[in-house]
Amino acid sequence: MAIKKVGVVGCGIMGGGIAQVCAQSGYQVTVSEINDELLNKGLKVIRGNLAKSVEKGKLSKEEEAAIVGRLKGITKVEDFADCDMVIEAATENMNLKKKIFADLDRVCPPGIIMGTNTSCLSVTDVAMATKRPDKVLGMHFFNPVPLMKLLELVTTIVSSQETLETMKAFGKSLGKVVVVAKDTPAFIANRIGVPMFIEAMKVYEAGLATKEDIDNAMVYGFNHPMGPLALADLVGLDTLLYVYESMYADFKDPKWAPPLLLKKMVAAGHLGRKTGKGFYDYTGK
Numbered sequence: 001m002a003i004k005k006v007g008v009v010g011c012g013i014m015g016g017g018i019a020q021v022c023a024q025s026g027y028q029v030t031v032s033e034i035n036d037e038l039l040n041k042g043l044k045v046i047r048g049n050l051a052k053s054v055e056k057g058k059l060s061k062e063e064e065a066a067i068v069g070r071l072k073g074i075t076k077v078e079d080f081a082d083c084d085m086v087i088e089a090a091t092e093n094m095n096l097k098k099k100i101f102a103d104l105d106r107v108c109p110p111g112i113i114m115g116t117n118t119s120c121l122s123v124t125d126v127a128m129a130t131k132r133p134d135k136v137l138g139m140h141f142f143n144p145v146p147l148m149k150l151l152e153l154v155t156t157i158v159s160s161q162e163t164l165e166t167m168k169a170f171g172k173s174l175g176k177v178v179v180v181a182k183d184t185p186a187f188i189a190n191r192i193g194v195p196m197f198i199e200a201m202k203v204y205e206a207g208l209a210t211k212e213d214i215d216n217a218m219v220y221g222f223n224h225p226m227g228p229l230a231l232a233d234l235v236g237l238d239t240l241l242y243v244y245e246s247m248y249a250d251f252k253d254p255k256w257a258p259p260l261l262l263k264k265m266v267a268a269g270h271l272g273r274k275t276g277k278g279f280y281d282y283t284g285k
């Protein structure tokens, strides 16, 4: 089936980015949130990103208007019924994702494919919440979606080759570099990258270096575009804590144990850029 209309569940950091990139790539996009307030907040962020691109001369006013015109916000799952595919980017919680997929399965035509942007949950478990598990894959985008080129597609033992080929072509149409991983905790990039984040937090927690020096060490020593603590703030510390806890539960290896400091920061509501405070302070920015 030709994909023209894409549904995106969740208009937070990732869902907003995915909706924006799909609309920029010419797709009609229907994006959902749990209420009007969060929907308007998410759509405002997208419009702000597009306006910045116009200011920088990367986008014309006409292109901006066309992209905004391709975006539709909704708060009812029934409004995904006319989409040709749906990408879920809601909060990282298995019960929530299972409920979302069961609802999508009920309202969407049986032929359409679905992706979950989960960072570390079992794609197989999510797929099995539907009656079309062969048509469900992991679709792991990276943050910020408009800038990051990588898309990890995650196959399961029940997903079909046809679904994979369709998703590969779709990912390439968004300008992404597509890699394919089997359904294992954290897939490829996070499995390799997450231990580095945890180690950076432990070095900071132990008082071995300042946050700036930890970040500078990785930026200037390893040529990373951003240090791990600044990147953790960008990703969202609550999301990271959830990822680490889930990987620790899966692997039972202390290597994945979340640092105590991270737990305390999340308990205090210091979630990174999204709340204005994380390892760094963004309140004045």
Ligand SMILES: NC(=O)c1ccc[n+]([C@@H]2O[C@H](COP(=O)([O-])OP(=O)(O)OC[C@H]3O[C@@H](n4cnc5c(N)ncnc54)[C@H](O)[C@@H]3O)[C@@H](O)[C@H]2O)c1
Pocket (backbone or CB within 6 Å): 009, 010, 011, 012, 013, 014, 015, 032, 033, 034, 038, 089, 090, 091, 092, 093, 096, 100, 117, 118, 119, 120, 140, 141, 142, 143, 234, 235, 236, 239
């Ligand atoms: N933040 C990252 O860097 C990153 C990177 C890759 C993947 N992910 C994954 O992407 C997903 C979303 O993460 P995020 O960082 O965008 O989180 P976020 O908190 O910014 O956004 C999640 C949004 O989903 C909404 N939501 C919850 N239930 C919903 C429902 N039933 N219908 C519609 N919307 C609903 C929430 O209101 C929230 O706005 C998670 O699975 C996360 O693990 C995150």
